[in-house]
Amino acid sequence: MNRLLIVSNRLPISISRKNGDIHLQRSVGGLATGVGSFYKSYESLWIGWPGINVQKKQDDERDRIVDVLQKEQCHPVFLSPYDIKHYYDGFCNNTLWPLLHYFNHFAEYNPKTWQVYQRVNEKFCDAVMEVVRPDDIIWVHDYHLMLLPQMLRERLPDAEIGYFHHIPFPSYEVFRHLPWRKEILSGLLGADLIGFHTYGYVRHFLSSVRRLLGYEHSFGEVRTGTRVVRTDLFPMGIDYQRFADAAGSTPVQKEIARIRQMYGKRKIILSFDRLDYTKGIPLRLEAFDALLEKKPEYRGAVSLVLVAVPSRTGVDSYQALKKQIDELVGRINGKYGTTDWTPVSYFYNFLPFDTLVAFYSAADVALVTPLRDGMNLMAKEYVATRTDGTGVLILSEMAGAAEELGEAIIVNPNDQDAVIEAIEAALAMPEKEQIERNRTMQKRLMRYDIEHWVGDFLTRLGDARAVQVERSEQIITPDIREELVADYATGEDRLLLLDYDGTLVPFAAKPQKAVPDDATRKLLEALSRAPGNEVVVISGRDRYTLDAWFGAMDIGLIAEHGVWIKERSGEWRMSEALSDEWKAEIYPLLELYTDRTPGAFIEEKDYSLVWHYRRTEPLLGAQRAKDLKDDLLHLTSNLNVGVMEGNKVIEIKNNVVNKGRAALNWVTQRAWDFILAIGDDRTDEDLFEVLPPEAYSIKVGLAPSRARFNLVEQRDVLPLLWRCIECDRDGVTTKKKRQGREKSLIESVAPG
Ligand SMILES: O=P(O)(O)OC[C@H]1O[C@H](O[C@H]2O[C@H](CO)[C@@H](O)[C@H](O)[C@H]2O)[C@H](O)[C@@H](O)[C@@H]1O
Numbered sequence: 001m002n003r004l005l006i007v008s009n010r011l012p013i014s015i016s017r018k019n020g021d022i023h024l025q026r027s028v029g030g031l032a033t034g035v036g037s038f039y040k041s042y043e044s045l046w047i048g049w050p051g052i053n054v055q056k057k058q059d060d061e062r063d064r065i066v067d068v069l070q071k072e073q074c075h076p077v078f079l080s081p082y083d084i085k086h087y088y089d090g091f092c093n094n095t096l097w098p099l100l101h102y103f104n105h106f107a108e109y110n111p112k113t114w115q116v117y118q119r120v121n122e123k124f125c126d127a128v129m130e131v132v133r134p135d136d137i138i139w140v141h142d143y144h145l146m147l148l149p150q151m152l153r154e155r156l157p158d159a160e161i162g163y164f165h166h167i168p169f170p171s172y173e174v175f176r177h178l179p180w181r182k183e184i185l186s187g188l189l190g191a192d193l194i195g196f197h198t199y200g201y202v203r204h205f206l207s208s209v210r211r212l213l214g215y216e217h218s219f220g221e222v223r224t225g226t227r228v229v230r231t232d233l234f235p236m237g238i239d240y241q242r243f244a245d246a247a248g249s250t251p252v253q254k255e256i257a258r259i260r261q262m263y264g265k266r267k268i269i270l271s272f273d274r275l276d277y278t279k280g281i282p283l284r285l286e287a288f289d290a291l292l293e294k295k296p297e298y299r300g301a302v303s304l305v306l307v308a309v310p311s312r313t314g315v316d317s318y319q320a321l322k323k324q325i326d327e328l329v330g331r332i333n334g335k336y337g338t339t340d341w342t343p344v345s346y347f348y349n350f351l352p353f354d355t356l357v358a359f360y361s362a363a364d365v366a367l368v369t370p371l372r373d374g375m376n377l378m379a380k381e382y383v384a385t386r387t388d389g390t391g392v393l394i395l396s397e398m399a400g401a402a403e404e405l406g407e408a409i410i411v412n413p414n415d416q417d418a419v420i421e422a423i424e425a426a427l428a429m430p431e432k433e434q435i436e437r438n439r440t441m442q443k444r445l446m447r448y449d450i451e452h453w454v455g456d457f458l459t460r461l462g463d464a465r466a467v468q469v470e471r472s473e474q475i476i477t478p479d480i481r482e483e484l485v486a487d488y489a490t491g492e493d494r495l496l497l498l499d500y501d502g503t504l505v506p507f508a509a510k511p512q513k514a515v516p517d518d519a520t521r522k523l524l525e526a527l528s529r530a531p532g533n534e535v536v537v538i539s540g541r542d543r544y545t546l547d548a549w550f551g552a553m554d555i556g557l558i559a560e561h562g563v564w565i566k567e568r569s570g571e572w573r574m575s576e577a578l579s580d581e582w583k584a585e586i587y588p589l590l591e592l593y594t595d596r597t598p599g600a601f602i603e604e605k606d607y608s609l610v611w612h613y614r615r616t617e618p619l620l621g622a623q624r625a626k627d628l629k630d631d632l633l634h635l636t637s638n639l640n641v642g643v644m645e646g647n648k649v650i651e652i653k654n655n656v657v658n659k660g661r662a663a664l665n666w667v668t669q670r671a672w673d674f675i676l677a678i679g680d681d682r683t684d685e686d687l688f689e690v691l692p693p694e695a696y697s698i699k700v701g702l703a704p705s706r707a708r709f710n711l712v713e714q715r716d717v718l719p720l721l722w723r724c725i726e727c728d729r730d731g732v733t734t735k736k737k738r739q740g741r742e743k744s745l746i747e748s749v750a751p752g
Pocket residue numbers: 010028029030031032034142143166167236311312373374375376377
């Protein structure tokens with residue numbers, strides 16, 4: 001495998017100063033511990049913040065840190081106190097973190113922190129550029145770096161870039177609060193693959209992309225117009241064996257014995273998290289308080305071991321939470337505590353690995369009730385350490401982990417009665433049942449462990465890149481473009497079949513707004529005047545509109561997707577004898593759908609009806625279009641009409657006509673020595689199908705097509721056609737053309 005570059009805000013190793021020397025320690029948090037447990041088994045380099053402030057002037061110290069970290073396969077990004085204040089404490093943890101965890105009332109929208117967030121993302125981008133080698137796989141992690149994938153894409157267009165989002169992605173209704181929501185989404189779409197912990201987060205992300213950026217998706221694949229980006233769920237696993245093995249090790253066993261001795265026969269309920277308002281610690285304490293209040297028999301019989309790990313202490317809301325927890329613990333202990341029993345044993349500390357495993361192993365019950373949590377690895381770690389199968393996990397349904405750990409007691413953390421009931425059920429659960437539940441979860445966690453998770457993500461990332469490459473193989477390269485232009489210039493009988501909407505002009509919210517601008521008119525005039533050219537605009541528009549726009553030009557026209565044909569200086573004629581009687585039967589159904597779908601409208605043409613939904617709420621429009629199609633299929637089963645899906649339209653028209661059949665009227669006229677057809681949607685596929693194999697057929701956009709080539713965007717169409725015109729006028733090509741003609745003349749008269 002190629003080298004892996006991992007990029008995250010925090011390195012798995014944090015640096016601090018101790019007695020004037022540099023001290024290394026493992027970082028806290030699921031990302032650092034989870035990803036941190038595997039990266040050294042790969043040829044990899046981890047780029048991130050080492051957790052220490054080193055002044056720019058302190059070059060020596062910086063160099064020392066770089067050296068020390070290099071041995072750990074890490075590369076530092078130094079952040080100043082200003083960056084930490086506005087980027088980390090500010091935009092990351094005072095805007096994105098609360099908003100994405102549905103704490104939108106905590107979220108601050110400050111243009112200054114947003115500015116610093118952008119700048120720090122650029123700093124990370126520069127750091128990657130310093131070390132990146134060709135063929136490196138780049139894996140960006142988490143909400144601190146949501147702009148980075150696109151920044152990297154701009155500098156490394158062909159790189160394999162993945163992004164994993166470790167925290168929830170909320171519903172569009174929440175995400176839309178963010179003033180910079182579009183920038184954030186566009187930043188992520190620079191990746192080839194975007195991973196989330198749960199299907200819910202994937203759905204929410206896709207829905208925001210569709211609503212805010214207007215990009216459609218199918219089967220988790222987003223088409224941005226220029227790229228295809230895959231999304232998928234990858235529930236993060238843990239280093240299962242490490243936890244299971246540690247539980248049986250001598251130092252941990254000693255530690256377990258010490259803890260058990262401290263609590264005697266009392267049952268231990270473990271509450272263990274980073275001190276974060278998303279973890280629901282105060283509600284948990286209140287539930288414990290209520291349990292002791294309502295059921296005095298538990299007093300003296302259970303102890304709540306509350307471990308809160310210091311986190312983001314520079315952010316006000318975290319400081320306020322610390323105070324609240326201190327007070328709550330004091331209140332409960334004051335209320336029920338006795339000389340030989342403290343209801344809540346409170347530790348405000350980071351625990352080293354062995355102590356952490358000992359606490360998991362010693363606890364009879366783990367009470368994990370976050371209000372929102374991307375995954376929650378600690379719930380999984382608790383289950384992994386229970387090697388004898390005993391122990392009960394109470395898990396909040398709001399944690400990503402709940403989707404995989406269904407055998408735990410699942411609770412709504414806001415429902416105090418349910419939490420109390422869960423605690424009672426856990427304390428009373430027979431050992432046999434505990435073992436059954438844990439064994440099932442253990443099997444699952446053992447299978448999809450951290451190694452599997454990484455392997456799975458990287459394999460899918462490779463696939464996503466391959467799709468990207470495959471789709472871009474048909475994109476017109478500069479060489480093909482020049483070949484096309486040269487063939488145009490040497491051609492004497494040239495047929496140009498050009499679709500209108502989405503090809504010659506971009507889409508507008510209202511179809512009547514998409515009128516041809518000056519540039520399009522000038523181009524069509526220039527093309528139509530060039531000797532040897534036959535230009536045909538092929539459109540789904542009605543003939544009156546096309547006449548108004550192009551009637552005065554010396555070009556052919558096809559209207560209503562092939563119903564009407566007008567040759568140069570000719571009159572409109574129908575391509576086939578058609579009936580429009582069916583319209584009366586279908587119109588009421590379209591009206592019904594229009595009334596129920598704000599923003600939708602009906603367009604009536606001579607021999608077709610179109611239901612437009614571009615201006616509707618995207619999900620509603622797509623759903624209604626699907627339902628309408630089903631209804632139409634029933635209604636039209638004995639009418640000679642077909643239902644066709646275009647770009648945000650459902651079109652009902654006579655079955656016999658299409659753009660391809662109409663275009664044959666020109667294609668078969670003579671032996672053209674150059675044919676060019678350009679179109680962007682489903683209806684143009686019929687056109688591409690009737691062309692001879694040597695014709696240049698071009699699809700605008702990256703969707704799969706029968707066309708030979710793709711142009712990435714609509715705005716690439718006009719420059720390509722202008723280039724043809726210019727080269728035709730240009731002496732060099734004209735000379736080539738003359739030489740070509742002379743050569744064929746010589747060949748035709750030469751004997752033999
Ligand atoms: O780096 P910090 O600001 O100290 O915060 C610690 C980490 O917290 C978050 O962890 C998340 O990732 C876990 C693994 O995927 C997941 O289980 C948990 O639910 C998340 O909250 C954060 O996403 C990390 O970036 C932080 O490093």
